[in-house]
Amino acid sequence: MDRDAQERAIAAKGRHIALVIAGTMVVWLVLSLFIGPALGLPGRYALLFDFAALAGMIYAVVNIFQLWRMRQDAQR
Numbered sequence: 001m002d003r004d005a006q007e008r009a010i011a012a013k014g015r016h017i018a019l020v021i022a023g024t025m026v027v028w029l030v031l032s033l034f035i036g037p038a039l040g041l042p043g044r045y046a047l048l049f050d051f052a053a054l055a056g057m058i059y060a061v062v063n064i065f066q067l068w069r070m071r072q073d074a075q076r
Contacts (some may be wrong), residue, residue, distance in 0.1 A: 032050075
């Protein structure tokens with residue numbers, strides 16, 4: 001893979017991570033603060049929303065680690 005393609009792949013992965021983090025937080029906030037209370041959902045659903053957001057954040061952390069490794073490989 002040439003250097004330019006590698007830089008594009010790194011930038012694309014960074015954008016993907018940013019969208020995952022932002023999207024996860026927006027969906028979590030909307031579900032927890034607006035939709036859940038508006039529908040009168042019990043607290044166990046709030047916990048479900050929290051776990052779903054946690055899963056999204058874990059996915060983002062794994063991808064951040066992969067991005068870090070990609071950048072280290074690109075510097076060699």
